[in-house]
Amino acid sequence: MIEKFSKSKIIYHYLHDLSAIIGSLLLVLSILSAIFAPMLVPQNPYDLEKVSLEHFLTPPAWMEGGSAQFPLGTDDQGRCVLSTIIYGFRTSLIVGFGVVIVAGIFGVIIGLFAGYYGGILDAVSMRLADIFFSFSTTLIAILMLGLFKQRGVLIVIVAICIADWVKYARTMRGSVLEVKEEAYIIAAKATGANDLRILSKHLFPNAIPPIFVILAVDLAVAIMLEATLSFLGVGVPLTEPSLGMMIAIGKNYIYAGMWWLVLFPAAALFLLVIGINLFADWLREELNPRIER
Amino acid sequence: MTNDHHLLEVDHLKTYFYTFEGVAKAVDDVSLFMDEGETLGLVGESGCGKSVTAQSIIRLIPEPPGKIVQGTINFDNTNLLELDLKQLRKFRGNRISMIFQEPMTSLNPVFTIGNQISEMFMLHKKLNKKESWERAIEALKAVQIPAPEKRINEYPHQLSGGMRQRVMIAMALSCDPEILIADEPTTALDVTIQAQIIDLMMHLKEDFNAAIMLITHDLGVIAEIAQRVIVMYAGKVVEEGKTKDIFEEPKHPYTKGLLQSVPKLGERSRKERKKLEEIKGIVPSLYELTAGCSFFPRCPEALPICREHIPKLTTIGEFHKVSCWLYSDL
Amino acid sequence: MKKVSFIVLTAMFLVFLIGFTGQTMAAESSIVVVVDSPPRMMNPHGSDADSNLSVMANFFDGLMQRKGSDGTLEPALALRYEHPDLLTWTFYLRKGVTFHNGNSFTAEDVKFSFERLSDPKVSEFINTGKNISSIDVIDEYTVSITTKDPTPWFANNMHQVYMMDKESTESRTVGEVQQVPIGTGAYKFLEWVKGSYLKMVANEEYWEGAPPIKNVELRPITEASTRFAALVSGKAEIVSGVPVELYEKIVQNPKLDVISMPARRSIFLSLGNKPEDPWSDIRVRKAMYMAINEDEIIEKVMRGHAFPASQIPDPPTIGYNEGIKRLPYDPEMSKKLLKEAGYENGFEITLTGPNDRYIQDEQIAEAVVRYLAKVGIKATLDVKPKAIFFPEVFEGKLDFYLIGWFDGTFDMGRTFFKLIHTRDKEKGFGSLNGANFSNLDVDSLLQATASIVNQDARKAVLQYINKLATAENIACIPLHYQEDIYAIQKGKGIKFQPRPDRWIVFKEISK
Amino acid sequence: MTTYIIKRLIQGVIVLLAVSFICFLIFRSSGDPAISMAGQYATFQEIEEVRKVFGLDKPFYIQYARFITNAIKGNFGNSFVNKVPVLPLILERLPATVELAVSAIFIAFVLGVGLGVLVSLKPYALRNRFIMAGSLVNISMPTFLTGILLIMLFGVYLNILPPFGRGETVIVGFWRTGFLTLSGVTHLILPAFTLGMYQLAVLLRLTRAGMREVLTEDYIKTAWSKGLSPMKVIFKHALRNALIPVVTMTGLQFGELIAFSFVTELIFQWPGSGNLLLTSIYEQDQPVIVTYIMLAALIILSINILVDILYAILNPKIRYD
Amino acid sequence: MKSLLTIEDLEVHFPIKEGLLSRIAGYVYAVNGVSLTVEKGEAIGLVGESGCGKTTTGLAVLRLVEPSGGSVIFKEKNVSRMGKHELRAMKKDMQIIFQDPYSSLNPRMTVNQIIGDPMDIHKVYQGSEKDDRIAYLLNKVGLTPEQGRRYPHEFSGGQRQRIGIARALALDPEFIIADEPVSALDVSIQAQIINLLIDLQNDFGLSYMIIAHDLAVVEHLCDRIAVMYLGSIMELASYKDIYLNPLHPYTKALLSAIPVPDTSVKKHRIILKGDVPSPINLPSGCPFHSRCAYRLEICDKEKPPLRDIGGDHYVACFLY
Secondary structure, eight states: OGGGOOHHHHHHHHHTOHHHHHHHHHHHHHHHHHHTHHHHOSSOTTOTTTOOGGGTTOOOTTSTTOOTTSTTOBOTTOOBHHHHHHHHHHHHHHHHHHHHHHHHHHHHHHHHHHHHHOHHHHHHHHHHHHHHHTSOHHHHHHHHHHHHOOOOHHHHHHHHHHHHHHHHHHHHHHHHHHHHTSHHHHHHHHTTOOHHHIIIIIIHHHHOHHHHHHHHHHHHHHHHHHHHHHHHTOSSOTTSOOHHHHHHHHHTTTTTTOTHHHHHHHHHHHHHHHHHHHHHHHHHHHHOSSSOO | OOOTTOSEEEEEEEEEEEETTEEEEEEEEEEEEEOTTOEEEEEOOTTSSHHHHHHHHTTOOOTTTEEEEEEEEEETTEEGGGOOHHHHHHHBTTTEEEEOSOTTTSSOTTSOHHHHHHHHHHHHSOOOHHHHHHHHHHHHHHTTOSSHHHHTTSOGGGSOHHHHHHHHHHHHHTTOOSEEEEESTTTTSOHHHHHHHHHHHHHHHHHHTOEEEEEESOHHHHHHHOSEEEEEETTEEEEEEEHHHHHHSOOSHHHHHHHHHSOOTTHHHHHOOOOOOOOOSOOOOTTSOOSSOTTGGGOTTOOHHHHHOOOOOEEEETTEEEOOGGGOOO | OHHHHHHHHHHHHHHHHHHHHHHHHTTTTEEEEEESSOOOOSOTTSOOOHHHHHHHHHHOOBSEEEETTTTEEEESSEEEEEOOSSSEEEEEEOSSOBOTTSOBOOHHHHHHHHHHTTOTTTOSOHHHHHTEEEEEEEETTEEEEEESSOOTTTGGGTTSSBOOOHHHHHHSOHHHHHHSOOOSSSEEEEEEETTTEEEEEEOTTOTTOOOSOOEEEEEEOOOHHHHHHHHHTTOOSEEOSOOGGGHHHHHHOTTEEEEEEEEEEEEEEEEOOOTTSGGGSHHHHHHHHHHOOHHHIIIIISTTOEEEOSSSSOTTSBTOOTTOOOOOOOHHHHHHHHHHTTOTTOOEEEEEEESSSSTTHHHHHHHHHHHHHHTTOEEEEEEEOHHHHHHHHHHTOOSEEEEEEOOTTSBHHHHHHHHTSOOBTTTTBOTTOTTOOOOHHHHHHHHHHTTOOOHHHHHHHHHHHHIIIIIISOSEEEEEEEEEEEEEETTSOOBOOOOTTOOOOGGGOBO | OHHHHHHHHHHHHHHHHHHHHHHHHHHHTTOOHHHHHTOTTOOHHHHHHHHHHTTTTSOHHHHHHHHHHHHHTTOOOBOTTTOSBHHHHHHHHHHHHHHHHHHHHHHHHHHHHHHHHHHHHSTTSHHHHHHHHHHHHHHTSOHHHHHHHHIIIIIIISOOSOOSSOOOOEEETTEEESTTSHHHHHHHHHHHHHHHHHHHHHHHHHHHHHHHHHTTSHHHHHHHHTTOOHHIIIIIIIHHHHHHHHHHHHHHHHHHHHHSOHHHHHHTTOOSHHHHHHHHHHTTOHHHHHHHHHHHHHHHHHHHHHHHHHHHHHOTTOOOO | OOOSEEEEEEEEEEEEEETTTTEEEEEEEEEEEEEEEEOTTOEEEEEOOTTSSHHHHHHHHTTSSOOSEEEEEETTEEGGGOOHHHHHHHTTTEEEEOSOTTTSSOTTSOHHHHHHHHHHHHTOSOTHHHHHHHHHHHHHTTOOGGGGGSOGGGSOHHHHHHHHHHHHHTTOOSEEEEESSSTTSOHHHHHHHHHHHHHHHHHHTOEEEEEESOHHHHHHHOSEEEEEETTEEEEEEEHHHHHHSOOSHHHHHHHHHSOOSOTTOOOOOOOOOSOOOOSSSOOSSSTTGGGOTTOOGGGGTSOOOOEEOSTTOEEOOTTO
């Protein structure tokens, strides 16, 4: 795999892959808008003083009764849908990145040691992985709600991580087992390198690439999960808007013809996730040793 | 020049691969022929185009990225390159069959060997399942597999490498092909097993009267069994001739260098140790070929003209041709 | 091969036919009613949730029943009752009533039913059950019940204590009793597919006469928008719990009629007065009250389907005090009060509430948080499922929470003991006083009401307590009374009058 | 093989115990069921009594031990909310879920593998690029969103498919099925597609990747060189090999679908066990939740073992020694 | 004078685990009692077919796999009993070159880092000394110092093998184990590497253990050759004796099986029957008896010891 890992080649492939460019653009745009949300949005949906029931259920600007103040309309609490979507990106991305960072680091460390040392450590951690994996993430999150009796971004991240680290641990372990057999690891041992050096200099950098693919895919999955949890009413609190919650609220208005409450956040969520997936797809192909492009 | 009754005649074949790095001229203007019952050796280093040549003959080049750009392949008065897939299939396996280098991977791991051999009889001989199965057992017997009735129900992974290659041979020869293309058939095997397989192939060749195209990088194997040899370098034929001529009077500097650089068993014991004659430099990448002779950068006898112009294949003796400016004029 | 598939196809076709004929047969004199929450079990004592009691009212009868749009208490299985002293209640039973299995209804069944109330394995009416010290069968049709404590509202509660058949309840397994109800009610149980539907058929021998509708199918659909879909697609004749956000759509639909009914449940915000909290200051509590624009909540959040409330009880309830008025919405005054109290810069408080219990509960709480923010109070919103929320109320760990109340006894006495009496574990008072409101005057007056049986006297005392607690001490910030909205299919001649307790009693429906 | 299965079963029992323990732990520390079981008007003492009757006053480990001993005897206790035995309560709802999951996985497998093979043969053809884009759309949509959008489109605007419920059902033996009535089948379409959509995309991509890899293998070259027809090469020699990971994945997903399809069930008001689980969680009905999760773990586990056996059948190299 | 390296009765058995409790169900008998000595400046060859245990022997000498029995004495120290630190220090003097030039170089390190890594580990040649040393080594193996800044994938197979050799030389070892150093290379490149190994031996006075399946390569490089079969040495003699006077039936078969690229040499080929038996179920007696044409009665009962039959020619066969 490493053979193909030429930097110039990656850039070349990237620039010649329209979907990768679109995907990363979507992702970067979402990240930027999330970071600069306070400067971008017409109305801060977190600012309780600004939101007012006065403007509730305003249709999008171009429709009858719409107002230029709320380009995509407002929800049932009078929150600007556009602003809420942009702030929703924040929640989505904080949860998404939070999950991949926490679960990723935890899983990679476990996988690295389980794969390298094997034995009891391996057996125990992999059985543990089985146990956590037999719950679905959504279920864990709901159970966590029962445990903490509160909602919050942090709890959502923890809940998703509980089952999610398993993916990283298994992938890392598999990758380590493969790399471990490579001759350069034996060569490093033959030159007298100790475990720490082998793990950090030789094993880790070579075993990590498959994690990048998982990372990208998992970012999308974590964002979807957060949306699902918020949709189920067990995600982030009501006062911290998230795309999933917007859809959950909006779904009650589908029959009332207020489509903008569902369609805009749905489109935003979809574009964010598909952006990440496009990028992940490209990364997968790029790092896949077996398939020639 | 050429005999009109060649069994197989490949003319000006060009097979290119279009990839990220550019166009790889894997086979670049190769012409060759084969007669009935003869054993032709195709020799060269990795990437010289010998396997691509062979695969082009039965059109197994993956498209994309590969493409046969030019040339004709005449077999029994038919240009194989002009056939559609349906017509071509009547030749594949039936009249021209092929065995591959890796006996480990060239058999389908999820079917029994009986299933895979009997398929040939059902397909080309239109036999029913039972007859095909019986014929498959006979085929296994022919390649000296012990207890074929038992082995036929086994899966490839249950067999050793040598046994698998025997199965491949049994499969390839099952429909009495006129040509058997063997692409590095023994490279992956141990020497004692290699001896068994070569011995078997030579026996079967006589029984079946098939022509064999033996593709290998092992000069020793070629020297022992081929009647004629074609030496390839960077997609081109550099020298062609009877085995004896090539090994005893090599003309092309590459052929010469190759023969001298191989450590020969017993040489040191007989003649005392000396350093091997080496060909300097590295095998060129197919993407970075020079304008002139591809061997020019490594050639100890290079002339100025070699840098600019590609030499033509010139006949210098009976069946002996060489592509080198030392032996031809502009 | 072909033959087999032919047979399979024919079989499938036949089953299809049966399926269809089953469908068409049910069309005669039958209705499909969609409700918002499913019955939990067919055990009439097993759940004190209205969703369950409502369904049980069709299979079972209580000694009393409530009828009409004002919920008048009328005799049912008891013809009349006497209340000779503070603790004794004597019921004279109706004769000639039979259970669905043919057993006749007697005093033994009454005794059995009351005894069953105190078994936690089958009953949630433990409070009622444990309060009974003895049940004496005087004759076959007379029962005398003695309570431990004076319980003035005892008879008022008798419409939701259902009478069971002693013989069949004892002879069947608990599981079976939970699944197949045998009562004296207007409808007999037919089939219950959990999560899908409950089917029942008219009891032709009903003591009040056979009900007009012969077949009833009850379909619980918890999702509001799905309920709406069921209605619009014509799959249901009556739908309760129509979501307010879809009200306009239904009104516009020519095929549908909408009936709205002021509900008796009031929604309010409970507030404690622990001395260390800023809101123990009456000025702060007033400021919080005045910061909330209830009119806007009703107009926007409730889409106009609610009535402002000034107190917990509704007008028909004993204890309702006309004299209590809402404080006006006045954010300026509110800020001023806060300043006076020394909380110019506000303070932090958590508003807790359920998100699956009351109409728009989550949205109301969210709006409240924002109103408070506008006068400088930083309220954190913490809404959660009712199953988590209510135990928290019970444990008394909250500061400020949204809750709704409606007392089936139509008497505020019982409710006030729960909601505003100081928490007292020993005596069991104030168990739902989750924010620890405490006022000793209120407590002592309340304790005195327990022995007041005279309805007028009760009324006066309870009204006073009400005023003291909610108007003078602001134990809670009342918001509004909910409105129940029902939709029915037009042109099918369905006559349906909603009840104040939100139950749907099928014998009251005709077509 | 037998030792392997026994080993897996023993592991499974351990997993099951651990899972039940964790669930139990979470719910023990999460709330006091006695409060809601005693009724709205119960006093503190009455609640204490309820606690005693149900053994909720005992230390956690004793409660757990009792739960496990009873569970071994097949008695998972009674629901706190519905007060009926838990196991029949769940089992009664299971057919609906199983039928939904079976339909979903059937759709996902047939379409996923079919399209996957199609796409793998000519990855760069325009039509196939569209299919791939479609699969990307599928994996980028959370199930709830797919469901809502399908309801919006087919249930509300086009109004051609029923957007909720299970329709008419027929009892065959102990099994209540919706497969045998027209209404049952039409009700199944939207939720089954919703549930299967994501899996469809996953299987499609897996098949495509597998086929692309397998098609470069030497034995495929052998198959072509034998003169076999493209149908034989693709569907016999290539697909059989490419299917090995696909079947494994299908099996694993099937388990997941049966056990954890509650989001779809919620959206479509499907009267399955997933919906029951969700209600029970919101109502903190601990015995139902714990039993359900144990049952789910058991189902997933058995399916995993079946998948392993199937894997060994498909892949003769594996013998689990 | 003591030998540089003495291997005595080296055994390596890999356990096979199975069943519920992962109990050991059997062993792969990879190396079964190999004894050898290597003198200073000597090159010894280990030849045999795949699975004969030659690579495992090499790895066991460096303790990259743990031997199950026997001893390895290197420079008068028992390698088998060394502690972690001693073992690490020993590796300064004993190095290894691997077969696969593609997988034996860490793809994430530059050539300079790869060659410098052993120096960092043992803290020799620090700072500018290290750079000089790397440049010197690159030069020595026929690469330019500029190439040191590149990554392995930018090199061809032969060049990579040169890098591998430079790494092995980094610490100035006395003894190098070369595991199939040329078998993965193209024919025209093989000669370059063989010549390089010969040059380096002359320049640095190295001792080699060359492990290869190709007798011609080993004959060219080594002073003495050990022929291995199923984990045991069948014959051990000088390169001349092995070629001119092979005694063991297996050696004879092996020699005859090797095709020679010379049309003038015609020889009789001995074709062995069947396959090499599995090292899990070792045959009783002589490991070769099942395929041997000269089998005696004793051969399947007793394992013939490796005996000196004179002139430093050892053979393990009852025929002698």
